[in-house]
Amino acid sequence: MQGKGETWLEANECAARIGLSKRALRLYEEHGLIRPRRTQKGWRLYGADEIARLHEILALKRLGLSLQRITALLQGKAVDLAGILGIQHDLLADQRERAEQGLALVRAAQAKLAAGTSLTADELIRLAKEANMTETTTDTVAWKRYEQARPRAEIKLDPRRFERCTGFYKHPAGLIMAVTLEDDRFFLQLTGQPKVELFAESDSNFFLKVVPAQLTFAPGEYGGIDTLVLHQGGHDTVATRIDEAEAKRWGNELGERVRNRIPDPRSEATLREVLEQQQRGSIPLALLSEELAELVREQQPIVSAELESKGELQSLGFRRVGEDGVDIYEAQFAGGALQCGIGFGQDGRVHTLWMRPA
Incomplete structure (x- = not known):
């Protein structure tokens, strides 16, 4: 069906061409993920926006996400086709690379056996490791990258509520993360990097606008904030709180290494x-x-x-x-x-x- 330069598909045709059932289309609609247009007779019509959203849903399903998780991730948000295509590209490229590496190992082993040569222990270990590899890690990282890259909405909070989050945190990479409150604005500074502003997404979740990264502050046993979680690059990295004296000591040691x-x-x-x-x-x-x-x-x-x-x-x-x-x-x-x-x-x-x- 054509209309004003755009092609519209009825439910049967849309489902058949994508490889879905009509029930799946209805299910995604019930979860608020797609909103097809209706004809005067009540028939559902699917255009470019709806098909782009279906592509997002199916790509996230391929990454192992449940429908509930996909709904939480996409509901009420605009289609980000460029973002999901980037994630798909990275995932498929990684799968191809791993397949090529695995084939190279297998072919080399086959050639040695055909020549009457035994495989060494190291070669057998590499083959066993290759056979045991899964795509779980890559898939998980891919969907986390997608979630971390989605647009964020800033909310306004009383700056005094941020005070318990300020202080110093030790990143596993050995960097110090300094969190400060200055003139009612919240900032983060990593060792050797410029200071960047943080924006509130909730009481304990903040995001950066300069890069697709977020921070979560987690309370400890006695209610005070003792850990900071950095969400970036598809990973969640935990940094533990340290006191100012330790942060200064570490900074002095680094300064000496740099100078000398x-x-x-x-x-x-x-x-x-x-x-x-x-x-x-x-x-x-x-x-x-x-x-x-x-x-x-x-x-x-x-x-x-x-x-x-x-x-x-x-x-x-x-x-x-x-x-x-x-x-x-x-x-x-x-x-x-x-x-x-x-x-x-x-x-x-x-x-x-x-x-x-x-």
Whole structure:
């Protein structure tokens, strides 16, 4: 059916072309997720907006969300087709990458067996690990990214209600998160980063406008706020409250490292291992935090190709300590140089890792 330049589908045709039942369309309508137009005879019509919303619903179902969770996420909100397409792209690209990595392992094992050679213990472990991998983590991260990226609505609250949230929190990556109230405005500042304003979404939930990230303040056993949860990049990271003296002590230690150019004793050897493994096309998961491992896994094809094109790693030269505590090196390869940054968290794993042209 055509109308004013737009195509409208009746329920039967819409369901058949998308691969749904009419009952599913009715169910989504009952949950307030779609609102098809009606003809004078009461027939339902589905246009571009309704089909875009159906795409969102089906994509979120593919990520494992229940209808109740999808309803809570989408009800009353505008269609964000660009957002859900971005999530789908990331998910499918990650699945393709993992499938290619798995096929490469299997083919290599088949070739060795066909040549009459036994597989080593390390090769068998890699095959077993590949067989045990699931998409649960990727799917969960993908839908969290989608939820975190949705538009937020600011509410006005009495600034005095924020006072119990102010103070210092220690991020697992080793950063200090300072939460302050200034002239009735709420601010967050991470080590080595500019101060950014927070906006209230509820009594304990706040969001940033500069990046798709949110904060939740959680009370402890005695009612005071003792943890801060950062929701960003598809992850929920818990930072614990510390007193001002500890925050100052940590800041002084970092300041001394920056002034005197003192690298973490682990950084050079760890960075070398990370670069060499990625150059070979593998991911040093045991060295990385969970959040960083997920990000490295997504970017591995690009990073591996870039490192491979540079040739053999010849030297690592320490340059300085960044204001955020990250050790910065220049990696010299046979075919060029890269500037690399590496930082460790409280658990001893790498939480910060980046590289760019030198």
